[in-house]
Amino acid sequence: MDLLLTDEQRLLQDSVAKMLAQAGGVKRTRGLRGKDGGFDRAVHERMGQEGWFGLLVSPESGGLGMGLSELGLVLMEAGKVLAPEPIAAATISAYALSHGASNPELAQVSSGIVEGRTLVIPALGLGDGSRGEGIKASTANGGKTRRLDGNCDGVPMAAYCDGYLVAAEGAGGAPLFYVPKAAKGLSIASRPTVDGRPFARLTFENLTAGALVTGPDAGIDLQRRLRDLLLFAQAAELVGVMSAALDITVEYLKTRKQFGKAIGSFQALQHRAVDDFAKIVSARSFLFQVAAQGIDISSSMASALKAHASAEALDVCKSAIQMHGGIGFTEECDIGLYLKRAMWLSVWLGNEAHHRARYAALMG
């Protein structure tokens, strides 16, 4: 079941695929693993120049004014070649910041993100208060300054960006702040991941908060929107990851010979590959049906989608390794990188179990 794409969407998809291939594809990702955040700021800037990060930003604010289907297409292509740049984070931060654009400081950050010069990563944590997590906002100086205290875990590439969109609580709501990386009172504890792109725990200690992206009243919606859009974005990347993992595997099944024939002629593997294919097709349909509902994405659907895409992508990637046999178990074979990326994406902002529980809670 091919996607029903407009000519414009097809053009976008092709241009993204072309740019990523020219940049060096999976080989480039392999070379960047574990070094300086595992991605390339220069390539990130090129993506900005291509307009990707302004996808969700209105044309009045300097963006393309497109929607989630287009974002899904871009991220699927990125997932297919394991592009390591934080495309989802940039696109969705730009969207969130464009809501605070009347503030000149934020307007500047926002256009920096869209152009790819500035890199802002959402720091949302799991949002469930687990293990004492959470950022408290409080006011000081008779209300003149706001302070942030607490911690936020699982922030990707935190040491290699310029600032964060921080989901806080308190001060009469759930505000979202822009905090530059250089802010006093912020410490970053990075840890390496199997994907070669670090996660970090941010600790805020008596930090003077930067600009408020939206006021306390509207804050709840934007925090939530930001989280749900990122969940959608991860699902899109996961769909790309699993579909490329299967494509690579199907190619291998056609070429590797055992018992005098291509291993793809064995029914056991044909059935396995077809099961994986069906998983991909249904996850992809799910993704684009959710996209079609528009930017006002429902939290329950976002969690359902993230849970589903994580589970299916991990399964498909494990199966892909199995169908490769011994070579699939080596470091030098790309198929392992797909499993590692699926692990990373499924973990960021909550794994399958986390989002099943969130979905169940939201459904009541």
Place this chain on the structure above:
Amino acid sequence: MFRKDSPIDADFRAEVRGWLEANLPHDLRGKTARPHPPEIMPWYKALSRRGWIAPHWPKEHGGMGATLAQQIIISEELARLSAPHLPVQGVNHLGPILMKYGTPGQKAQHLPKIISGDVIWAQGYSEPGAGSDLASLTTRADDKGDHFVVNGQKIWQTWGHYADWMFMLVRTDAAATPKHAGISFMLVDLKTPGIKARPIMNIADDDEFAQMFLDDVVVPKENLVGPLNGGWKVANDLLAHERLGTSSPQHTMEVLARIERVSTANGKAADPVFRDKLAALRIKVTAQAAMFWHAVDIIATGQPLGPSSSTMKLVATDNLQAATDLLIEAAGAHGADAERLETGSEPTDVTQIFLQSRRATIYGGSSEIQRNVLAKRVLGLPG
């Protein structure tokens, strides 16, 4: 696991536990990858000196001649302390084969050095073109009177670049039909001129295996095990031992222990949904253990296990992978961490073992191959 220890067994368990706690070095505990020879071999030798390196070997060959209950106890106690994986090609795979097929000279030369840990063995079966279809192997051994000359390539030899000796399958009759009727099993000293090993990194960045290049390698005739062109039966007998080792519940129990540590440290252990998943897995592993120790019992009576080793390997490896899936789930937001997690008294690795566990359904005959074997040989299905 199933029954209380008898008083004698309880004493034995206390003795094993006490000795392991006192003697298993702390930095060898909780390792996912097998530590390199300089780290692991002193421990191997310590176990050997204590007489516990080969519980399942008969006393006449330097083993412990342990009862089934004692073997279970040793394996449970090793799992309890997260003891590291030992090199097993000698003690679990080749040893039993030499006892059965070896000449008196071969037994005398090799068995004591397996027990002592003075010789590390590699398994030279697979080739670039012969994995699942092992019988199509092309590494040739040409008969030169009092010796063979071997040429070809092997791949995926676990610890091939660290091993001292390798047992291997070679083609000694190129014209044989079926193909497996022209294969012989022989032993080669890896210091022989003409052998090169290229280490290969695995998916968890461990230099686990090697590709072996053999160029005009001279192998004395007395290194042939079993009859000329009769290597296939020997090889398969050995693989059954390998599958038995892979089926040991010890591997999954070790992962269960990690799940416990991680979920206790981060509080997931209190989540009823998580507890239900863990209980379901524990029950499966208990059933697996029952099957495993049943098989060990059958072997102890001298009966062949036949294709049952394939059934066990399927169940065991499915459980192992289900356990590493649950371990990743338990780690939550840390389920992609490359480093070990802080979990109370000792840190716990979750992602390396998850990646490493991919192996279980590939080596020693993949799960697909085991299913093919069982469908035909046990269920008697046509085709």
